[in-house]
Amino acid sequence: MKRRVVVTGVGMVTPLGHDAESTWTALREGRSGVGFIQDFPTDKLRSDVASMVKDYDARAFLSNKEADIYGRVVPFSLGAAIEALRMAGLDHPKAEDEVPRPGGTRLPVDPSRIGCFMSTGQGAVDIFEQQILKSAERGPRAVSPFFIPAVMLNIVSALVSMRYGFMGPSYNIASACATGTHSVATGTLMIEAGEADVMVVGGSEAATRLNTVAGFGNARALGRSIDGDPAKTSRPFDKKRTGFVMGEGAGALVLEAEESALKRGVKPIATIAGFGMTSDGEHLTRPHSEGVGLRLAVERALARAGIGPGDVGYINPHATSTTQGDIAEYAALHEVFGDRLATIPISATKSMLGHLLGGAGGVEAAVTALSLRDQVVHPSINVDELDDAFKLDLVRQERRVDLSYALKVSAGFGGHNCALVLGRA
Amino acid sequence: MSENKDLLVLFKNVAARIDKRGFDHVTRESVITELGIDSLSMMQIVGEMESELGVMIPDEDLVEIRTVGDLVRKVEARSAA
Incomplete structure (x- = not known):
């Protein structure tokens, strides 16, 4: 029999707040984190908006040199991981041990049984831009020797494991916009399979730079401000949706074997009851028009959780606000839930935060865990006119719910799908 | 000496x-190691000095460097060459 996995901590660094609680409050209030891009001219770009983290100070856990070497993605991700570990009662850095390890740790869980998948899809794109420019201007010998560790996608999993002396499985899982969700699913699998007792998992991204905005824009994936208002751009399921908003930030969860949490007296926030992971096997960027792969992922997640579609009381969808993506996702969900889909509360975190790419699944899974903890779901904003193609119970204002199981769905470029079923603790 | x-x-x-x-x-x-400069930071410093002075310090020069003076002498020799 597989081990039960619970969530004992969450952390977030987002455009709406520098921690989980402030982000969660802002989401419940229906606030948007989207603004005009200020860091570079947008007149030749296909998008003029982004959802940016403002004034984040990483000096509590990064030296000035480290802050200089690493891209924006690192402090966001590390900050979210540290917050999640603090909530879980596991924030005991190795450097603060009074007696050297082994034997000296204050960690209440064997560090060789703790691993980390703090993943990113794109990594430090700002450092790529910076170092390539440096090479072009001053020649290849001016490229920093820290360029490689700074841009490797596993940098944060490495930094977390080094900070705490975690010696369990740690690496990066990349599946574009499903990165964070796949990290939660695979972390759950690690604990279920007995490879670890605790996994710090989630995702982060900071691809709000000139060339990544250009690339996504030229792929016709991004939206522009509407009526001069950047906050109106991200509008999943609305008739006037045109594309997603590039976002940045990070979301982390501490997953733990239930018996480990019980043993040390930590109250779980939620459970990870099931997951499903599939691929479309069809197209590089376009989702399957009927959402076949995504439907299969949801069905597998429900089966693994041992529940039926009738048990799901809330859906946190992928919902990027692209024309095709929302249609494919609706098709997948309708196939699973039938006409009952129209009665299940659903709200898109991306309507307020934009699309955090590799960070989206981490933040949205953490948000879903908090929905289960507080028995409250946040609204979806900007649905001025629900697209005729959809029959949905879109949550327009924060709503109290009696929630036993929630579904979190993600899909990424490459045709990668991942669904999670989270349960009430 | 002033150099x-x-x-x-x-x-x-x-x-x-x-x-x-x-x-x-x-x-x-x-x-150098006692200044808390690790091997990657050392390479970064060498790269920046090369760039500022317009010289190239071959890797064989770097294996013998222990003190700041060792580095400065190597750079000076390559600058004069």
Whole structure:
């Protein structure tokens, strides 16, 4: 029999707040984190908006040199991981041990049984831009020797494991916009399979730079401000949706074997009851028009959780606000839930935060865990006119719910799908 | 000798810029590893000094470097060449 996995901590660094609680409050209030891009001219770009983290100070856990070497993605991700570990009662850095390890740790869980998948899809794109420019201007010998560790996608999993002396499985899982969700699913699998007792998992991204905005824009994936208002751009399921908003930030969860949490007296926030992971096997960027792969992922997640579609009381969808993506996702969900889909509360975190790419699944899974903890779901904003193609119970204002199981769905470029079923603790 | 002194100043400035901390106390006798400069940071400092001076320090020069003075002498020799 597989081990039960619970969530004992969450952390977030987002455009709406520098921690989980402030982000969660802002989401419940229906606030948007989207603004005009200020860091570079947008007149030749296909998008003029982004959802940016403002004034984040990483000096509590990064030296000035480290802050200089690493891209924006690192402090966001590390900050979210540290917050999640603090909530879980596991924030005991190795450097603060009074007696050297082994034997000296204050960690209440064997560090060789703790691993980390703090993943990113794109990594430090700002450092790529910076170092390539440096090479072009001053020649290849001016490229920093820290360029490689700074841009490797596993940098944060490495930094977390080094900070705490975690010696369990740690690496990066990349599946574009499903990165964070796949990290939660695979972390759950690690604990279920007995490879670890605790996994710090989630995702982060900071691809709000000139060339990544250009690339996504030229792929016709991004939206522009509407009526001069950047906050109106991200509008999943609305008739006037045109594309997603590039976002940045990070979301982390501490997953733990239930018996480990019980043993040390930590109250779980939620459970990870099931997951499903599939691929479309069809197209590089376009989702399957009927959402076949995504439907299969949801069905597998429900089966693994041992529940039926009738048990799901809330859906946190992928919902990027692209024309095709929302249609494919609706098709997948309708196939699973039938006409009952129209009665299940659903709200898109991306309507307020934009699309955090590799960070989206981490933040949205953490948000879903908090929905289960507080028995409250946040609204979806900007649905001025629900697209005729959809029959949905879109949550327009924060709503109290009696929630036993929630579904979190993600899909990424490459045709990668991942669904999670989270349960009430 | 004055060249040597200028290179010492350059080393201090480059190291401070890269490691984001002060190196005012550094002398030619300072042992590089004891300054808390690890191997990657050392390569970064060498790369920046090369770039500023327009010289190339071959890798074989770097294996024998222990003190700041060792580095400064190597850079000076390559600059003069």
